[in-house]
Amino acid sequence: MATFSRSTVEKVIVIDFYCASCQKQGQWAEFYCKKCLKFYCVKCVIKHGKKFKRHVTYGTEDKKMWPVPEKELQDLHEDKHIEGFCYIRIILAEVSVQGDPDQVFSVEGKSEYDVSIPSDGMGIPAICALSDDQILVADIEYKRLYLLDDQYQVVGHSDLSSFPRDICQITPNEVAVAVGLNVTNGVQFFSVNGGQLVNGTKFTCQHDCSGIAYYLQHLYLTSGTALFKYSMSGDLSNKLYEDTSAWRTVYKCAVNPSGDKIFITNVKHHKVLTLATDGSVLHMFTDPDLHCPCGIHVTDLGQVLVCAASSNTILQLDGEGKKKLATLATERDGLNYPQSVCYNRSTASIIVTHHLSNKILVFKVK
Known part of the structure; x- marks a missing residue:
């Protein structure tokens, strides 16, 4: 009752x-x-x-x-x-009756944390915030998923079958991890229960897995040159988009809250592409501050965040992925080859991880 x-x-x-x-x-x-x-x-x-x-x-x-x-x-x-x-x-x-994906973040402060994981300078390729005290990070060197507390200290971990490349949230306490760079490529599911990481199911893919996103019981996986759509049980629905002109032309991905736009980063050609659900290209964004875009994240309101590794920047794009709204952080703020970015709604903060470093930067925003 x-x-x-x-x-x-x-x-x-x-x-x-x-x-x-x-x-x-x-x-x-x-x-x-x-x-x-x-x-x-x-x-x-x-x-x-x-x-x-x-x-x-x-x-x-x-x-x-x-x-x-x-x-x-x-x-x-x-x-x-x-x-x-x-x-x-x-x-x-x-709830907000109508979210504004073009509402620009304003940075109010910054904190820096060193995550105590055994990885020897390989960096943190992916991060996902479930709540203010449940942060998940990937360790590519030791093939592990770590659970962090609100001070970004390790409180638990789980071993992975291959190298973790990306993480996406499925439910308030469940995530999917894309693993690749090995003979074992695929997805592993985990949940957080009682402050502990719990292993779930997994499935394999016939291609490398570099990025992952979730929307309405479907997973979107990137291989470095293509975007695929999968069921939650691992059945391949179709290949949505492909660019074989170079490696990492289809690197990371994210889906907007309404599910009608898929964003992908093209590291090689320094672009962010906006795709329709059928894989057709809607928009193509470039900017002098966008050099080697890696991680991309869409907030619950539809705000698009992207980190560019070589230009050491965090950009906010409009909800269509057509134009830059703001450069939120640069090398002067401590960015050093940023790899992944996410927004923690519980703490109103943007979290950034880096290549070749276990340093995490947390930007307080409003």
């Missing part, structure tokens, strides 16, 4: 279900099977699919197929109860 209450301010009703298989761990569901009448998280739906190959599951993009239709949610009144669902929660969360 769950209690619903309505607020008069601009808020959104979010109904989530626990995974039927791991409810005791508090894992939220991402899929629903009408045949089993059960909900599953990403990890468990893969196991379910292998056991019941003919069962059709519906992800969060098909919530109209879940037991509580959206039209029923709109009719709920104050203090009305929803009966008959064992694993359900209702959240009232304040």
Whole structure:
């Protein structure tokens, strides 16, 4: 049973279900099977699919197929109860009615941290912020994923099957790690539970994996020269884009909140490309401050951040990827071949990692 209450301010009703298989761990569901009448998280739906190959599951993009239709949610009144669902929660969360992807960040301060990992100067190729005290970084030399606390100190780690190249967030406590540069290329899933890293499922790819992004139960993987779309279980949907003119022409990727634009970095030709969902090129961005763009990140509002390694810059682009809105940081701010960038909404900060260094720079922004 769950209690619903309505607020008069601009808020959104979010109904989530626990995974039927791991409810005791508090894992939220991402899929629903009408045949089993059960909900599953990403990890468990893969196991379910292998056991019941003919069962059709519906992800969060098909919530109209879940037991509580959206039209029923709109009719709920104050203090009305929803009966008959064992694993359900209702959240009232304040949201922006319309996000502004062109809202320019203003840097207010900077902090610097040295991450105590055994990597001997190989640097940190990827970072992902789940919350203010759950930061994940990749160690390419020792093939590990590290969990950091709010002071960017190591509190846990897990070994990887190959060299980690990139990390993307799947759910509030789950990530996918792209691994490559080896005979073993693919994706490994991890969750953070009780302050510990928990190994999940994994799948292999027939190409190198240098970048990864997630949107609505699909993964976007870059190989250095191509962009691929995969299902969460590792089935290749299609190759969306390819540029074989050089290596690292399709290096890292990110998807905007509405899912209609995919951004990729072209290190070799110093560009950021904006693609449509069918892989066609919408825009191509270049700038004197954009030399060897590596990591790229899109915030929940659609703000586009990109770090350029050779020019030692962090740029903010407009939501279309057509023009530069600001150069947020440069070499004068301590950037030294930046490799990855992400925005931590919980702390309102932009986090940057570097090549050949375990130094992390954190820029407080508003």
